[in-house]
Amino acid sequence: MSTAAAVRTTAQTMRAPAIDTDHDTRYRRKQRTYRLVVLTIRILIVAALLGAWQMLSGPVIDPFWVSSPQAIADRLVEWTRDGTLATNARATLLAMAIGLVLGSSAGIVTGFLLGRNRFLGDVFNPFIIAMNSLPKLALAPLFILWFGIGLQSKVIMTALVCFFLVFYNTFAGARDTDAELLGVVTVLGANGRQRLLKVILPQTMSWILTGLRLAVPYSLVGAVVSEITASNEGLGHLLKTSANTFDTAGTFAAIAVLVVVALLLNIAVTRAEGLSSRWK
Numbered sequence: 001m002s003t004a005a006a007v008r009t010t011a012q013t014m015r016a017p018a019i020d021t022d023h024d025t026r027y028r029r030k031q032r033t034y035r036l037v038v039l040t041i042r043i044l045i046v047a048a049l050l051g052a053w054q055m056l057s058g059p060v061i062d063p064f065w066v067s068s069p070q071a072i073a074d075r076l077v078e079w080t081r082d083g084t085l086a087t088n089a090r091a092t093l094l095a096m097a098i099g100l101v102l103g104s105s106a107g108i109v110t111g112f113l114l115g116r117n118r119f120l121g122d123v124f125n126p127f128i129i130a131m132n133s134l135p136k137l138a139l140a141p142l143f144i145l146w147f148g149i150g151l152q153s154k155v156i157m158t159a160l161v162c163f164f165l166v167f168y169n170t171f172a173g174a175r176d177t178d179a180e181l182l183g184v185v186t187v188l189g190a191n192g193r194q195r196l197l198k199v200i201l202p203q204t205m206s207w208i209l210t211g212l213r214l215a216v217p218y219s220l221v222g223a224v225v226s227e228i229t230a231s232n233e234g235l236g237h238l239l240k241t242s243a244n245t246f247d248t249a250g251t252f253a254a255i256a257v258l259v260v261v262a263l264l265l266n267i268a269v270t271r272a273e274g275l276s277s278r279w280k
Contacts, residue, residue, distance in 0.1 A: 064248060071249040072256060079253065084238070089257065091233040092223050095151055099158025100219040106159070107166030108208055115174025132164045136222070140229040154226040154234070161222035166211035173207025216269050220262060235261075
């Protein structure tokens with residue numbers, strides 16, 4: 001190869017990464033622009049709905065039935081100033097967090113044990129199906145009778161909701177472990193602990209993460225349902241109290257707070273799912 005040909009080859013090799021870099025930059029710029037357009041349209045839709053609601057409330061529809069965005073905002077400001085919102089939100093989030101941790105932990109451990117031990121799984125599976133078939137709301141009065149209307153009953157209800165979501169995903173993941181892959185690593189000399197850490201747990205982890213992704217929003221549902229049934233604090237209690245006193249603005253304000261909490265939880269779960277996908 002001549003010197004000129006070698007120089008051309010070297011130049012082409014050096015230019016190739018620059019082309020890839022420019023392509024990646026343009027792609028990221030397009031993605032940012034797309035996300036900005038989507039966010040702008042969402043904001044405009046919400047603004048249009050709130051504006052129409054504000055204009056129709058009063059001249060067209062009685063505010064007693066639908067309140068108005070302005071009245072709801074005033075109620076939220078009032079609750080924020082006197083500490084009502086912080087106190088009740090803290091109670092709901094605390095019950096949700098404790099119930100999520102307890103229920104998910106129990107679901108992971110139980111699901112993994114029964115999934116890996118076929119005999120125990122076949123024995124206990126009908127009982128778990130029967131418990132899961134019971135409407136959780138029907139158990140709320142029983143939990144209140146046993147644990148009162150404080151934190152304990154809300155935690156138990158939330159943990160029960162999260163348990164079954166995580167259990168069934170973990171159980172399916174533990175049963176779905178590739179038997180051929182286990183046989184290969186066994187032939188290669190892997191012991192029981194190595195098979196568990198290198199094959200079984202990594203393959204089950206994606207199922208567990210799916211169960212946790214479902215359990216996080218439902219933990220909020222479990223806590224709020226328990227508070228609506230009977231409680232002395234929490235966002236569900238605030239919602240029920242406002243509805244019972246025909247406070248339409250307060251009812252919508254409590255619903256708005258729950259919507260914001262649910263959106264924040266969804267964002268957190270989406271971010272966590274992205275991190276888990278990167279790990280996978």
